[in-house]
Amino acid sequence: xxxxxxxxxxxxxxxxxxxxxxxxxxxxxxxxxxxxxxxxxxxxxxxxxxxxxxxxxxxxxxxxxxxxxxxxxxxxxxxxxxxxxxxxxxxxxxxxxxxxxxxxxxxxxxxxxxxxxxxxxxxxxxxxxxxxxxxxxxxxxxxxxxxxxxxxxxxxxxxxxxxxxxxxxxxxxxxxxxxxxxxxxxxxxxxxxxxxxxxxxxxxxxxxxxxxxxxxxxxxxxxxxxxxxxxxxxxxxxxxxxxxxxxxxxxxxxxxxxxxxxxxxxxxxxxxx
Numbered sequence: 001x002x003x004x005x006x007x008x009x010x011x012x013x014x015x016x017x018x019x020x021x022x023x024x025x026x027x028x029x030x031x032x033x034x035x036x037x038x039x040x041x042x043x044x045x046x047x048x049x050x051x052x053x054x055x056x057x058x059x060x061x062x063x064x065x066x067x068x069x070x071x072x073x074x075x076x077x078x079x080x081x082x083x084x085x086x087x088x089x090x091x092x093x094x095x096x097x098x099x100x101x102x103x104x105x106x107x108x109x110x111x112x113x114x115x116x117x118x119x120x121x122x123x124x125x126x127x128x129x130x131x132x133x134x135x136x137x138x139x140x141x142x143x144x145x146x147x148x149x150x151x152x153x154x155x156x157x158x159x160x161x162x163x164x165x166x167x168x169x170x171x172x173x174x175x176x177x178x179x180x181x182x183x184x185x186x187x188x189x190x191x192x193x194x195x196x197x198x199x200x201x202x203x204x205x206x207x208x209x210x211x212x213x214x215x216x217x218x219x220x221x222x223x224x225x226x227x228x229x230x231x232x233x234x235x236x237x238x239x240x241x242x243x244x245x246x247x248x249x250x251x252x253x254x255x256x257x258x259x260x261x262x263x264x265x266x267x268x269x270x271x272x273x
Contacts, residue, residue: 191231198224
């Protein structure tokens, strides 16, 4: 019974305290609202000034990212001329990525492969060397396989087969390079074409206005030159990758030529033995 009375007493004190606190908070809120209302009525002209200051604060202004800037310039340049340049960039980069992957897979350690072929010929003969080349990826292993496949016909036949199939593999290394070169040349050409058309439109605007206004001239020239800028950027990007691909192909071709000479030496040495 005493515990029940004590609990009721504590609950009563807590309820009374919370009620007083809530009542005090309500009175304080009411007073604050009244003061804010009086300040608003007393100084109605200060609020717009403060809002103007907040709007003009450069620190709180949202900063645009690079993709927003590119999007804005793309729209200013005109979708009719900017879209073909963008298509040239996308298709050119797609072909570049495909060539880079292919050339990286085509690159092998020629010295290591020659050592394996020589060991296979010594231990298991030509058939084992052919099986090794068949299971090895890359154009060099394919050239070796074609030569070993005509080993019984004589070394002259092997040499001709290696040269012929080596030319085929070199042609495969250069696949799609002509298309990359096309997009490389087409992108700046389309950009220049868009610039010329934009300049003609700018002069038409000047003619309709009847006055050479700096605003009309500057605006028209800026829009016209944007296509050239994007075309040149596309050409620079594709040119860098194009030269890299050419250097990679030259490296692979030189390595293949040196490896085929060593390959023929191995066959001659094992033929005499």
